[in-house]
Amino acid sequence: MNQEKVVFITGATGGIGKAAAIAMAQRQYTVVIHGRNKERTAAVAEEIKKLTGNRQVDYIVGDFFLMREVKKAATSFLNKYKRLDILINNAGGLMNKERAVTAEGIETTIALNVLAPFLLTKQLLPLLQQREDARIINVASNAHKLNARPDFNDIELHKHYNPLRAYGNSKLFLIWNTQHLAAQLSQQGLHHVRVNSVHPGAIATNFGVTSNLGGLMNVVAKLLRPFFKTPEQGAETLTFLATGDIHLTGTYFEKNKPVGASPKYYSKRNEQLIWDYCEQQVKQWK
Template structure:
């Protein structure tokens, strides 16, 4: 594993919560960090704060709303033009939306688009840069909320029976299955210098539920005092980025810096492959086929 001072690390959702803590901690350890964010104003403010804390200027901005697949393609093209490689991709961005079903620019349900489709497409488009690294890592922030998932491959877009918490759980399960299937395909292709793992950060007192309304918003605010801090929530992500042993594991799901079993009936190899194929069709991008 190369020293952090020699690594290029892209963190999505990097202007708040565990994403910001992750980016700042890695920058303070010398890494060249790229902040992927929706808001230029928040990104510039975060960039200034992290540069001041890290004591160096190697903190860059890449603007992108992950729910908009056109913006994802544009951001990936910009990254591929600006940088020679990518050592670590942290797919951290994730949101909980409200009880009313919302649609992305491409007409996909917003939770699906933001939490799953965008990160899937971004990873696909940056894979060549990851392969240029001697030892690359792809880290997908999922959640134990996968236990609430009731996935239906005929209804990925939740056109029938939409429920905010159920769809949030679905997307977190999809993140885990994406990680497992990506790991399998990397091995099948003989790509040994790229590993991928997913994780549960804990129930973090962040702003991820700010887009929710009604009882969901009230519930997240009610339980916020009992949640862990973003600093605590970032620890497993940081472990997967920096730990030497973690660089030799692929396809795992981690909580509290330890590998844990995923217990859900929708986690078979067949499910993962079918989900992958449907996702390729939705984002119109072949990925390791």
């Protein structure tokens, strides 16, 4: 029975996350959505209930720029739910042309796109491990192929920051963390927990709409938008990884198929370096 299965989807107040939440509610899963604004998130949960006729739709709130809020959201989930089958780390975004840091002192792109899923996954892993078939899906992007240019001595880009570079780096790091966790789980014999990453496609959502990328890039972003696909199309590979007969782990998917992540910049050492950086940044919240 799907109804007993619980899926938690972050950043599900709009765009790809909301479309995935609707798809999972239609399949009669218990769906817990996350957003950063209480009214908006509650309203979307109600909307999904009405649209799908599934009453098992709930919500959790937290601003995922902040690790203390990620920890709080995880605690709320653990207090309320004794079961988690699927975690979809979808919340993410493209920031502005000026580098910004969170109130906790972390560059905003890496806080939201890398550290928030890292910490949330750590917190919820003990619950996921209890299922016979558990899944973690990290929403990455092909931007890691186009725009990543990491500096391993300056992970948060204090120097030479630009929003596309920070975004590309963050998705590259998310893919590496996916691989790293998959290997760790396999080493521990936890083969029933599969963790994969996904490129959803170029999708017309709120993504980047309010980002100020700077003069020319703002124009290019507007010109490209009519060619983008719908949020429902963007949710397809997420739903496939959540519900399909998946045996792969640590793999990067696009259009329901495993595809290679960019090998540029990859080494086991760099993967470990990013994992260690994440461990260090979230250690006070664990």
